[in-house]
Amino acid sequence: MDIFIDKLSKLSRSQRNRNLFYQLLFLILVGFFANYLISKAMQLELTLSHFESRSGFGISHTFLKDYTSNDSRWSAYFTGVINTIRVSLVAIILATLLGTIMGVARLSKNVLFSTIAYLYVELVRNTPLLIQIIFWQIIFLKLPRITEALTFGSTVVVSNRGILLPYAKPNEDVNSNIFVIVLLFITIISFALSYYLNKKEDIDGKKLKIQNYNINGSLAGTFVFLILSVSTYFILQRPFVLDLPSLYQNSKGTYLQSGGFEFTPEFGAILFALVIYTGTFITEIVRGSIQSLSKGQTEAAQSLGLSNYQSMTLIILPQALRSIIPPLTNQFLNLTKNSSLSVVIAYPELFMVSRTIMNNSGRALPVFFLILFTYLSLSLIISLFMNFINRRVTRIGA
Amino acid sequence: MNQQLKWAYNTFSGSFYNTLITFLSLVIFGFIASNLFGFISTSEWAVVSANKRLLLVGRLPQGEEWRAWSILWISSFLIFSSLKIFVKPSIKELIFITIIFASVCFIFITQDAIFNVIIFSTLSLSSYLFAKYISQTPYITIFRKLLAFMWLTIIPLIFLILLIEDGPKPTLWGGFLLNIILAGVAISVGFPLGLLFALGRASQLPAVKIVCTIYIETIRGAPLVGWLLLAWFVLPKFLPEFWNLNETSVVIRAMIILSAFTSAYTAEVIRGGLQSIPKGQIEAADSLNLNLFTKLTLIVLPQAIRVVIPALISTFIAVFKDTSLVFVLALTDLLQVGRIIPEQDPEFFGKALEALSVVAFLFWIVSMALSNLSTRVERSMGIGTR
Numbered sequence: 001m002d003i004f005i006d007k008l009s010k011l012s013r014s015q016r017n018r019n020l021f022y023q024l025l026f027l028i029l030v031g032f033f034a035n036y037l038i039s040k041a042m043q044l045e046l047t048l049s050h051f052e053s054r055s056g057f058g059i060s061h062t063f064l065k066d067y068t069s070n071d072s073r074w075s076a077y078f079t080g081v082i083n084t085i086r087v088s089l090v091a092i093i094l095a096t097l098l099g100t101i102m103g104v105a106r107l108s109k110n111v112l113f114s115t116i117a118y119l120y121v122e123l124v125r126n127t128p129l130l131i132q133i134i135f136w137q138i139i140f141l142k143l144p145r146i147t148e149a150l151t152f153g154s155t156v157v158v159s160n161r162g163i164l165l166p167y168a169k170p171n172e173d174v175n176s177n178i179f180v181i182v183l184l185f186i187t188i189i190s191f192a193l194s195y196y197l198n199k200k201e202d203i204d205g206k207k208l209k210i211q212n213y214n215i216n217g218s219l220a221g222t223f224v225f226l227i228l229s230v231s232t233y234f235i236l237q238r239p240f241v242l243d244l245p246s247l248y249q250n251s252k253g254t255y256l257q258s259g260g261f262e263f264t265p266e267f268g269a270i271l272f273a274l275v276i277y278t279g280t281f282i283t284e285i286v287r288g289s290i291q292s293l294s295k296g297q298t299e300a301a302q303s304l305g306l307s308n309y310q311s312m313t314l315i316i317l318p319q320a321l322r323s324i325i326p327p328l329t330n331q332f333l334n335l336t337k338n339s340s341l342s343v344v345i346a347y348p349e350l351f352m353v354s355r356t357i358m359n360n361s362g363r364a365l366p367v368f369f370l371i372l373f374t375y376l377s378l379s380l381i382i383s384l385f386m387n388f389i390n391r392r393v394t395r396i397g398a
Numbered sequence: 399m400n401q402q403l404k405w406a407y408n409t410f411s412g413s414f415y416n417t418l419i420t421f422l423s424l425v426i427f428g429f430i431a432s433n434l435f436g437f438i439s440t441s442e443w444a445v446v447s448a449n450k451r452l453l454l455v456g457r458l459p460q461g462e463e464w465r466a467w468s469i470l471w472i473s474s475f476l477i478f479s480s481l482k483i484f485v486k487p488s489i490k491e492l493i494f495i496t497i498i499f500a501s502v503c504f505i506f507i508t509q510d511a512i513f514n515v516i517i518f519s520t521l522s523l524s525s526y527l528f529a530k531y532i533s534q535t536p537y538i539t540i541f542r543k544l545l546a547f548m549w550l551t552i553i554p555l556i557f558l559i560l561l562i563e564d565g566p567k568p569t570l571w572g573g574f575l576l577n578i579i580l581a582g583v584a585i586s587v588g589f590p591l592g593l594l595f596a597l598g599r600a601s602q603l604p605a606v607k608i609v610c611t612i613y614i615e616t617i618r619g620a621p622l623v624g625w626l627l628l629a630w631f632v633l634p635k636f637l638p639e640f641w642n643l644n645e646t647s648v649v650i651r652a653m654i655i656l657s658a659f660t661s662a663y664t665a666e667v668i669r670g671g672l673q674s675i676p677k678g679q680i681e682a683a684d685s686l687n688l689n690l691f692t693k694l695t696l697i698v699l700p701q702a703i704r705v706v707i708p709a710l711i712s713t714f715i716a717v718f719k720d721t722s723l724v725f726v727l728a729l730t731d732l733l734q735v736g737r738i739i740p741e742q743d744p745e746f747f748g749k750a751l752e753a754l755s756v757v758a759f760l761f762w763i764v765s766m767a768l769s770n771l772s773t774r775v776e777r778s779m780g781i782g783t784r
Binding site for chain 1 (some may be wrong): 408409410413415416419420424426427450584603604605606609616619620621623624625628632635636687715719720722723725726733735750751754757761762765766767768
């Protein structure tokens with residue numbers, strides 16, 4: 001026994017052994033807890049087999065994908081995922097624009113402009129997003145009823161059932177998918193061309209010349225893109241035609257609307273709320289990053305005789321971008337997760353669809369894991385993309 | 399005069415773009431002002447004045463209001479004496495506070511409550527003056543400690559007041575009271591937990607690190623409404639059976655979820671602070687042969703938390719705003735009351751904006767006060783200017 005204790009005390013003198021012991025203890029505790037959770041979870045139904053069956057509920061917003069209540073629950077779920085991606089993507093782009101403009105505005109020497117930005121941040125940031133979603137829904141529902149809808153020629157129809165905008169719709173006689181693929185190719189080719197020309201100009205240190213005409217890389221790329229895309233459009237016999245919205249009365253006198261791109265009140269409310277709410281945080285990020293740059297940069301730009309706009313776009317923002325991107329990524333992730341709040345105004349995105357499935361099937365836990373998995377994947381995609389941009393941005397002149 | 403003209407010319411005009419921006423700003427101001435004026439001139443506030451009680455305390459039974467009032471009195475004493483002792487507001491800030499305070503009193507004063515509101519305002523004023531008096535006497539150190547102790551025990555105290563002598567069931571708590579309680583519990587439970595998780599994630603022991611990272615990233619992975627929905631459907635099945643814990647009310651479940659959520663987010667904030675500590679500090683502590691506990695409490699945490707106080711406060715503001723999401727659990731918090739009344743009471747149809755603006759105002763005041771506090775802390779510590 002004495003030998004045993006002696007050996008133990010010798011062993012315990014090493015930091016490494018003690019660390020191993022602590023970790024073992026910790027893992028045993030966590031293991032007990034996990035075991036408890038798993039044993040409870042095993043009593044519940046854990047498979048997603050019920051996703052194969054008929055969903056039985058309709059979804060009001062379908063985009064890029066046909067869905068009826070006779071389709072499977074998987075189909076409903078993917079419709080929800082597409083709706084989430086759609087609203088998040090548009091909101092991310094618009095919120096970044098709004099935030100950048102307001103962030104610059106907060107530091108503007110124009111008092112009116114900076115006051116607008118200040119009031120915007122202080123009023124919007126300190127109220128819950130949920131209130132703002134409901135607020136925008138109320139505003140959208142206060143638009144005129146469809147019997148008194150505002151029409152601007154036959155291009156835009158505004159009523160409280162939504163805003164209809166002109167849109168391109170596939171021509172039924174022609175296979176329009178080919179056009180999309182060709183257009184993608186043309187885009188890649190023209191980008192590659194302008195990139196190559198600009199690079200060549202940088203390396204050679206002089207402008208490219210073809211028969212005494214200066215060639216600008218970006219301009220040449222745009223030109224090639226326009227020529228190629230317009231000619232393909234006509235060669236393929238107009239694969240897309242303009243789709244104008246129309247408002248008409250049927251035989252019973254009911255007003256109906258059709259055609260165009262439908263901007264529904266639900267989509268509008270969640271989009272406005274997300275953009276304006278997230279925009280405040282991006283404003284503060286942009287302002288902080290600009291302020292963290294040394295004042296010498298602005299002064300150097302001024303002494304070179306650059307205008308305010310030039311010094312902002314050429315000197316300040318490119319440098320500020322480096323410290324903007326990591327917190328910006330965080331805001332994008334928050335925005336994507338916050339889009340789940342649209343459940344309150346019945347915009348059928350991922351969370352709302354999953355909640356309906358939970359209610360119908362009664363198997364909440366596996367559906368919840370599916371939600372968790374989906375949001376984690378979306379977050380991962382955004383993070384990877386932003387990390388890619390971050391690497392590109394930080395590499396320049398770093 | 400000439401100089402002022404020059405200033406005005408440079409500020410509002412000067413170049414083409416600046417003139418354009420001034421013009422656009424004026425258009426925006428005009429648009430907002432005309433809409434605001436139109437709303438105010440056509441609004442009817444009966445929807446708020448008839449439902450003050452519901453907005454503030456929800457479905458708390460008649461005769462139980464003294465609980466809410468005494469909570470208000472205690473917290474007003476705490477807030478206003480700490481205001482003088484810890485924050486030391488300037489004259490401008492005092493005027494702002496008074497205006498906000500008066501407008502809140504004005505919104506919620508009723509015939510029955512007039513006596514209570516008078517007590518509330520006298521108490522606030524006298525505690526401020528009392529603190530002002532005591533800060534000139536030697537008792538200030540004891541008073542400071544007393545206040546700090548009271549801030550630490552305020553949440554258990556509120557629970558005691560709400561539950562003592564057969565208090566109403568937690569499901570009857572509602573309105574603004576519920577938001578305050580939920581946020582208070584989430585912060586006071588979530589912060590210490592978050593501290594532990596942050597330390598665990600920064601730990602050198604791989605097992606601890608991995609477990610803490612998994613916890614934090616899982617919680618942050620799904621939106622809060624998702625977790626609340628989980629609490630609604632399956633959390634009772636995971637709670638142990640003794641003391642009937644698996645039949646706890648929805649409010650307690652909301653508290654559990656909100657605390658777990660807060661802990662994950664605070665952990666991430668504190669981790670940022672831990673990473674900002676220079677390695678030399680920890681090596682110095684090691685070379686003084688401090689043990690882990692002393693090293694953490696005397697060297698690491700004071701420096702780490704000091705840096706992240708502004709970020710912590712904005713996390714707390716976010717948690718407070720997120721308490722409005724408990725609609726998923728069918729709880730009637732302030733926002734739900736404000737939404738339901740114009741929808742269900744035929745007398746107030748179409749008055750949704752009025753109700754919503756009062757709800758937004760109440761949320762705004764609390765968040766605004768907290769964010770001002772954070773700016774003050776930031777400035778007094780010189781973070782960002784060093």
